[in-house]
Amino acid sequence: MEWYFALAFLISMVIGLMFFAVPVAFAFMATNIIGSLVFIGGAGALLQVVDNSTSLITRFQLAPVPFFIFMGSLFFYSGLAIRVFDTLDKFFGRIPGRLCYLTVAGGTIFSTLTGSSMANTAMLGSLMVPEMQRRGYHWRMSLGPILGTGGLAMIIPPSTLGVLLASLAGIDVGRFLIAGIVPGVLLALFFAILITVQIRVNPSLTPSYDIEEVSWGRGLKLALVNIVPMALVVFMVIGLIIFGIATPTESAAFGVVGVLILTVAFRLFSLSVLKQSMLSTVKVSGMVFFIILNSSIFSQLLAYSGASSGMLNFATSFDVSIALVLVTIFLSLLLLGMFMDPVSIMLITIPIFFPLIAALDINPLWFGILMLIALEMSQTTPPFGLLLFVMLGVAPKGTTLRHVAIAAAPFLGCDLLLIGLMALFPGIVLFLPGLM
Structure with a gap:
C-alpha cells in the first residue's frame, strides 16, 4: 500500500x-487494533x-512527568496558586481586562512550576474561566489567553517536553532549558500586547467593575511573601x-519537595491536600500516559x-533553500501535531530532522526551540489539538x-511572530546558553 493510502486509511x-462521539483516546485505541490487523x-x-504498550509508557525519560504533575497539583490544591493569583490581582488594579492579564502573568509563573502544558491549561481553565464567566467576559477573552498561556509550559523551563527532546536529540539538557527562557518570556509579552489590542478594538469584550484598591507598599x-518564595521551587x-547536581527526574522530585x-x-499542608493532590496526579498522569500510549x-x-x-521524505526531498526546508x-510538525501527541512526534522526527539540520549547519539549540514552538502550536490547532x-x-x-479554536487563533499568530523574530535574531535563543 502506498504511503498516502495508508495515511488516509488510518x-x-x-x-x-470521533465523528460518532467516540472519545479521542478510545478512537486511537480502536484504530490501533484495526490498523495492526490490517498492516x-x-x-x-x-x-x-x-x-x-508496556514498553512505550515505561520509558525512563517520562519519569519526570508524574513529578511535575504532582508539583502542580500540590501548588493548586494547597492554595498556593490562589495566593499567587490574588497577589497579582491586586497589582493589576482597575486595568480593563485585568483577569486576562492575570491569566498571562499567573500562567507564566505556573509554567515554571509544572513543566506540563496540559497541567497548566487545566489549572488555568478550572481557576479562571468560571470567574471570567461570572464577571461577564466574552468567551474569546476567557478561553484564548488560557490556551495561549497554557502552552508556555512547553517552552519555559522546566519543560517536560524540553527535557525529553534534549535527551533524544543528544543536546545538553541544562543549556536547552535555559535557551527557552527568553523566547517564553517574549511570548508571554506578545500575549499581553495582543490582549491590549483586542480590548482597545472592542472594549465590550471585557466588562468593568469595582475592586478594592491596594497601596503599593x-x-x-x-x-515578597506570596510570590518571591516560588523562586525556591524554580531553583x-x-x-x-x-x-x-541532579538529573531531570531527580530535580523534578526536588521540585515536589520545594x-x-x-x-x-x-501552614497550608494537610492530609486532605496531600490526598487530593495524589488523586489528581494519578488521574491526570493516567490520562496523559493513556493518550501517549495510544x-x-x-x-x-x-x-x-x-x-x-x-x-516526511516527500516534505524534505526537494532541492531548495534552508529557509524553505x-x-x-x-509545517510537517504542525500537521503531525494535529493527530499525534508531541512525544510520538519527537520519537518519529528527531532521528530524521536533527541529522538534516546538522548537515545544513543549523544550531541544534535554536532548532530545538523552534520544534517546541511548533509542537506547542500544534496542540492548539484543530481538529485534534x-x-x-x-x-x-x-x-x-x-x-x-x-469556540475554543476561534479563541486560540490570535495567540497562534503570536507564536508565528516569535518564530519570525528568532529567524532574524537567533540571539533570542542562543544568548543565555552562550553565557553558560
Missing part, C-alpha cells in the same frame, strides 16, 4: 470514530500492540539541572505502514470545539 478511521495481520498483531509586601527544578516546604511554611502506537503504525516516512519541517480538548473538559457547558 486518519480517516480516527476522524470517523501486520493475525494474532501477532494484537500481541505486538500489547508489547508496545502593601502590594509589594504581598509579593530546585532548574538550578539543580543547570549546575549538574512545594511541600512552601505548603508547610504557609498515540505512540498510532505513530508506530504510521511508521510501519510507511505513511510517516513517506510524508525549515518552513517545510515546521490536545489542549483544545483539555480546555473543553474544564470550560462551561455549551462551549464547542469551534
Whole structure:
C-alpha cells in the first residue's frame, strides 16, 4: 500500500470514530487494533500492540512527568496558586481586562512550576474561566489567553517536553532549558500586547467593575511573601539541572519537595491536600500516559505502514533553500501535531530532522526551540489539538470545539511572530546558553 493510502486509511478511521462521539483516546485505541490487523495481520498483531504498550509508557525519560504533575497539583490544591493569583490581582488594579492579564502573568509563573502544558491549561481553565464567566467576559477573552498561556509550559523551563527532546536529540539538557527562557518570556509579552489590542478594538469584550484598591507598599509586601518564595521551587527544578547536581527526574522530585516546604511554611499542608493532590496526579498522569500510549502506537503504525516516512521524505526531498526546508519541517510538525501527541512526534522526527539540520549547519539549540514552538502550536490547532480538548473538559457547558479554536487563533499568530523574530535574531535563543 502506498504511503498516502495508508495515511488516509488510518486518519480517516480516527476522524470517523470521533465523528460518532467516540472519545479521542478510545478512537486511537480502536484504530490501533484495526490498523495492526490490517498492516501486520493475525494474532501477532494484537500481541505486538500489547508489547508496545508496556514498553512505550515505561520509558525512563517520562519519569519526570508524574513529578511535575504532582508539583502542580500540590501548588493548586494547597492554595498556593490562589495566593499567587490574588497577589497579582491586586497589582493589576482597575486595568480593563485585568483577569486576562492575570491569566498571562499567573500562567507564566505556573509554567515554571509544572513543566506540563496540559497541567497548566487545566489549572488555568478550572481557576479562571468560571470567574471570567461570572464577571461577564466574552468567551474569546476567557478561553484564548488560557490556551495561549497554557502552552508556555512547553517552552519555559522546566519543560517536560524540553527535557525529553534534549535527551533524544543528544543536546545538553541544562543549556536547552535555559535557551527557552527568553523566547517564553517574549511570548508571554506578545500575549499581553495582543490582549491590549483586542480590548482597545472592542472594549465590550471585557466588562468593568469595582475592586478594592491596594497601596503599593502593601502590594509589594504581598509579593515578597506570596510570590518571591516560588523562586525556591524554580531553583530546585532548574538550578539543580543547570549546575549538574541532579538529573531531570531527580530535580523534578526536588521540585515536589520545594512545594511541600512552601505548603508547610504557609501552614497550608494537610492530609486532605496531600490526598487530593495524589488523586489528581494519578488521574491526570493516567490520562496523559493513556493518550501517549495510544498515540505512540498510532505513530508506530504510521511508521510501519510507511505513511510517516513517506510524508516526511516527500516534505524534505526537494532541492531548495534552508529557509524553505525549515518552513517545510515546521509545517510537517504542525500537521503531525494535529493527530499525534508531541512525544510520538519527537520519537518519529528527531532521528530524521536533527541529522538534516546538522548537515545544513543549523544550531541544534535554536532548532530545538523552534520544534517546541511548533509542537506547542500544534496542540492548539484543530481538529485534534490536545489542549483544545483539555480546555473543553474544564470550560462551561455549551462551549464547542469551534469556540475554543476561534479563541486560540490570535495567540497562534503570536507564536508565528516569535518564530519570525528568532529567524532574524537567533540571539533570542542562543544568548543565555552562550553565557553558560
